[in-house]
Amino acid sequence: MSARNSATLIRPIAVTGTAQAALGVLSFSFSFPATAWALEGFGPWTVTGLRGILAALLAGGCLLATGARVPPRSARPGLAAVAVGCAVGFPLLSTLALRISSTAHSAVVIGLLPLATAAVAALRAGSRPPRAFWLAALAGAAVVLAFTVQQSGGAGLTTADLYLFGALLVCAFGYAEGGRLARTMPGWQVIAWGVVAALPVTALTGALALTAEPVHWTWHGVTGLAYLAAVSQFGGFVVWYRGMAAIGVPRASQLQLAQPLLTLCWAVLLLAETLPPTAAPAALAVVACIAATQRAGRRA
Numbered sequence: 001m002s003a004r005n006s007a008t009l010i011r012p013i014a015v016t017g018t019a020q021a022a023l024g025v026l027s028f029s030f031s032f033p034a035t036a037w038a039l040e041g042f043g044p045w046t047v048t049g050l051r052g053i054l055a056a057l058l059a060g061g062c063l064l065a066t067g068a069r070v071p072p073r074s075a076r077p078g079l080a081a082v083a084v085g086c087a088v089g090f091p092l093l094s095t096l097a098l099r100i101s102s103t104a105h106s107a108v109v110i111g112l113l114p115l116a117t118a119a120v121a122a123l124r125a126g127s128r129p130p131r132a133f134w135l136a137a138l139a140g141a142a143v144v145l146a147f148t149v150q151q152s153g154g155a156g157l158t159t160a161d162l163y164l165f166g167a168l169l170v171c172a173f174g175y176a177e178g179g180r181l182a183r184t185m186p187g188w189q190v191i192a193w194g195v196v197a198a199l200p201v202t203a204l205t206g207a208l209a210l211t212a213e214p215v216h217w218t219w220h221g222v223t224g225l226a227y228l229a230a231v232s233q234f235g236g237f238v239v240w241y242r243g244m245a246a247i248g249v250p251r252a253s254q255l256q257l258a259q260p261l262l263t264l265c266w267a268v269l270l271l272a273e274t275l276p277p278t279a280a281p282a283a284l285a286v287v288a289c290i291a292a293t294q295r296a297g298r299r300a
Contacts, residue, residue, distance in 0.1 A: 017246020041221015049206025085174020
């Protein structure tokens with residue numbers, strides 16, 4: 001095949017991959033507003049359990065419909081990390097945080113997720129990113145830490161911040177292990193098997209929470225819960241991983257820079273929140289730090 005024909009074939013694949021990765025970022029940017037809606041009808045433990053149950057049923061149906069094979073034993077530790085980080089830990093901790101914190105505040109803190117994921121992946125792989133990478137990562141962390149302290153009036157980290165930083169850490173491990181597994185198995189199956197593996201925990205959590213927390217069947221509550229289960233915990237990962245497979249992780253990560261800013265927009269438009277004066281500058285500073293880490297990684 002000639003170089004011209006190869007370029008002709010690659011171009012539409014790249015365009016499609018970029019569109020799918022961008023759709024994944026757009027999907028995830030609604031997760032915090034959807035969580036805020038879900039909390040209008042359900043308690044935080046109920047939201048975590050029910051979204052996990054519904055996502056596992058959807059993912060399990062897709063695995064059965066496609067005849068997916070059970071992953072080999074070597075993949076199970078990584079899938080356990082995906083289950084703990086992406087299917088249980090992050091949903092629970094972020095939901096607990098959003099119960100006592102605004103969506104805008106949470107979006108800025110969780111904006112560090114790409115940095116945390118890259119750092120965990122580098123440590124997990126035993127690689128040595130250049131000094132510029134770590135300087136940019138530390139700068140991003142410093143911006144978020146300063147923002148959280150400023151928001152607390154100088155009193156230090158709040159309970160919500162501790163929840164968010166915990167969510168950030170466990171999700172970074174889940175993302176890093178998921179990215180590693182996606183090299184040897186279809187990416188959508190990584191999250192599908194992850195939420196299915198977490199089903200015993202989420203089912204028990206949901207069953208116990210329904211007896212302990214009040215339930216109000218509001219339109220916002222049901223809509224938010226459905227979105228979290230179908231999109232945030234499963235469907236969004238399908239297009240996100242497909243996009244990464246088509247255009248590569250570095251280019252897909254560039255698109256993810258928009259996620260904190262998009263979430264800030266939805267906080268205003270959907271939840272009528274008033275942004276703190278420092279929210280947008282802090283989010284932009286975090287985006288700049290992430291962009292710097294991406295450039296440093298490409299040079300390496």
